[in-house]
Amino acid sequence: MKRTSFRSWPCSLARSVDLLGDWWTPLVLREAFFGSRRFDEFQQALGIGRNVLAARLRRLVAEGLLERRLYQERPRRYEYVLSESGRDFLGVLAALMRWGDRWLDRGRGAPVQLRHRRCGARTHAEVVCAECGEPLAAEDLDFELGPGFPKKLVAKERVRRLFGGRRPPRAEATPG
Amino acid sequence: MKRTSFRSWPCSLARSVDLLGDWWTPLVLREAFFGSRRFDEFQQALGIGRNVLAARLRRLVAEGLLERRLYQERPRRYEYVLSESGRDFLGVLAALMRWGDRWLDRGRGAPVQLRHRRCGARTHAEVVCAECGEPLAAEDLDFELGPGFPKKLVAKERVRRLFGGRRPPRAEATPG
DNA sequence: CGCGTCAGTTCACTAGCGAGACTCACTCTA
DNA sequence: TAGAGTGAGTCTCGCTAGTGAACTGACGCG
Numbered sequence: 534m535k536r537t538s539f540r541s542w543p544c545s546l547a548r549s550v551d552l553l554g555d556w557w558t559p560l561v562l563r564e565a566f567f568g569s570r571r572f573d574e575f576q577q578a579l580g581i582g583r584n585v586l587a588a589r590l591r592r593l594v595a596e597g598l599l600e601r602r603l604y605q606e607r608p609r610r611y612e613y614v615l616s617e618s619g620r621d622f623l624g625v626l627a628a629l630m631r632w633g634d635r636w637l638d639r640g641r642g643a644p645v646q647l648r649h650r651r652c653g654a655r656t657h658a659e660v661v662c663a664e665c666g667e668p669l670a671a672e673d674l675d676f677e678l679g680p681g682f683p684k685k686l687v688a689k690e691r692v693r694r695l696f697g698g699r700r701p702p703r704a705e706a707t708p709g
Numbered sequence: 710m711k712r713t714s715f716r717s718w719p720c721s722l723a724r725s726v727d728l729l730g731d732w733w734t735p736l737v738l739r740e741a742f743f744g745s746r747r748f749d750e751f752q753q754a755l756g757i758g759r760n761v762l763a764a765r766l767r768r769l770v771a772e773g774l775l776e777r778r779l780y781q782e783r784p785r786r787y788e789y790v791l792s793e794s795g796r797d798f799l800g801v802l803a804a805l806m807r808w809g810d811r812w813l814d815r816g817r818g819a820p821v822q823l824r825h826r827r828c829g830a831r832t833h834a835e836v837v838c839a840e841c842g843e844p845l846a847a848e849d850l851d852f853e854l855g856p857g858f859p860k861k862l863v864a865k866e867r868v869r870r871l872f873g874g875r876r877p878p879r880a881e882a883t884p885g
Numbered sequence: 886c887g888c889g890t891c892a893g894t895t896c897a898c899t900a901g902c903g904a905g906a907c908t909c910a911c912t913c914t915a
Numbered sequence: 916t917a918g919a920g921t922g923a924g925t926c927t928c929g930c931t932a933g934t935g936a937a938c939t940g941a942c943g944c945g
């Protein structure tokens with residue numbers, strides 16, 4: 534029984550989760566943002582099993598989030614640095630960190646804070662609408678089919694119900 | 710050999726990942742945002758195993774992201790609706806979806822798009838600095854210890870290296 | 886009374902996760 | 916030229932978590 538793969542689901546969320554949705558991968562990426570590059574750096578910082586780390590690094594390289602580069606011959610040693618897509622993942626990590634700060638700190642405050650060099654402020658991540666800059670809230674969003682959605686599936690009943698112009702009534706009745 | 714728990718790590722990211730970092734949980738939450746409330750709705754929409762779904766719902770309820778409420782007596786039937794913290798998780802999902810749109814679509818375009826009711830635009834999520842509103846980039850961020858960081862650990866060598874005012878040189882040498 | 890609905894639980898099976906030991910290739914020291 | 920050290924992995928193996936499917940139990944309906 535293999536884990537069900539979401540790779541080919543018509544949903545970017547599912548695909549991302551398929552790739553990054555295990556317990557270690559986000560932390561490996563965090564370490565990369567903290568400056569780790571070498572196998573043993575990652576391993577010691579996280580206390581992760583070496584085989585697990587090797588597998589994660591391999592996959593992240595295969596998927597293009599990390600680049601494996603030779604930093605010395607004799608013996609051949611490789612290090613792992615964030616690629617463009619890897620660096621772009623910072624937003625997701627920052628959003629997740631922010632969520633944890635808000636809901637998981639049990640009154641002790643954030644363990645780690647962000648300082649934004651550009652404006653100098655101690656800050657945190659916020660997820661906004663790219664067009665108007667307002668924070669995104671569930672109530673303000675509709676989901677629409679995009680160009681990458683398979684034509685075959687458009688006719689499906691569930692799809693039509695979900696994306697048929699408006700949200701299902703139950704969703705709108707959500708209190709709050 | 711149990712999965713190592715990140716619950717008590719001094720890192721909101723690790724704690725969030727511990728809670729939500731498996732393959733199904735984010736998709737269950739996505740379904741909740743799409744309007745699913747009932748057990749069988751979730752089950753059919755995702756094709757998830759019923760026992761796995763039951764376990765995920767139970768945990769999400771225990772952690773406060775979902776509320777389990779009785780929607781009919783005789784027979785007793787429960788449904789699951791997003792709580793405040795659950796709704797707040799939308800930002801993370803939207804950021805992850807956006808990342809997938811950018812890096813995982815293989816030239817076919819986004820399968821699902823967002824429409825922001827407030828401004829009317831077809832849009833996507835963007836992660837910005839809460840203070841100045843500029844998009845967050847890895848190069849512009851410093852990490853600092855916050856009030857929730859355990860005092861005991863501050864003396865640790867690794868911690869001092871990471872948070873001792875500036876980033877380690879290797880991080881700054883990152884190309885890009 | 887038998888059928889359908891809904892929300893789960895139980896069960897048998899197994900892929901693969903995770904921890905720690907081990908390997909391999911090399912350099913450095915004396 | 917032994918011996919220690921370093922760094923990047925592989926190997927072994929117990930265990931767990933996910934899979935799919937059957938089952939349960941409370942109830943309404945005709």
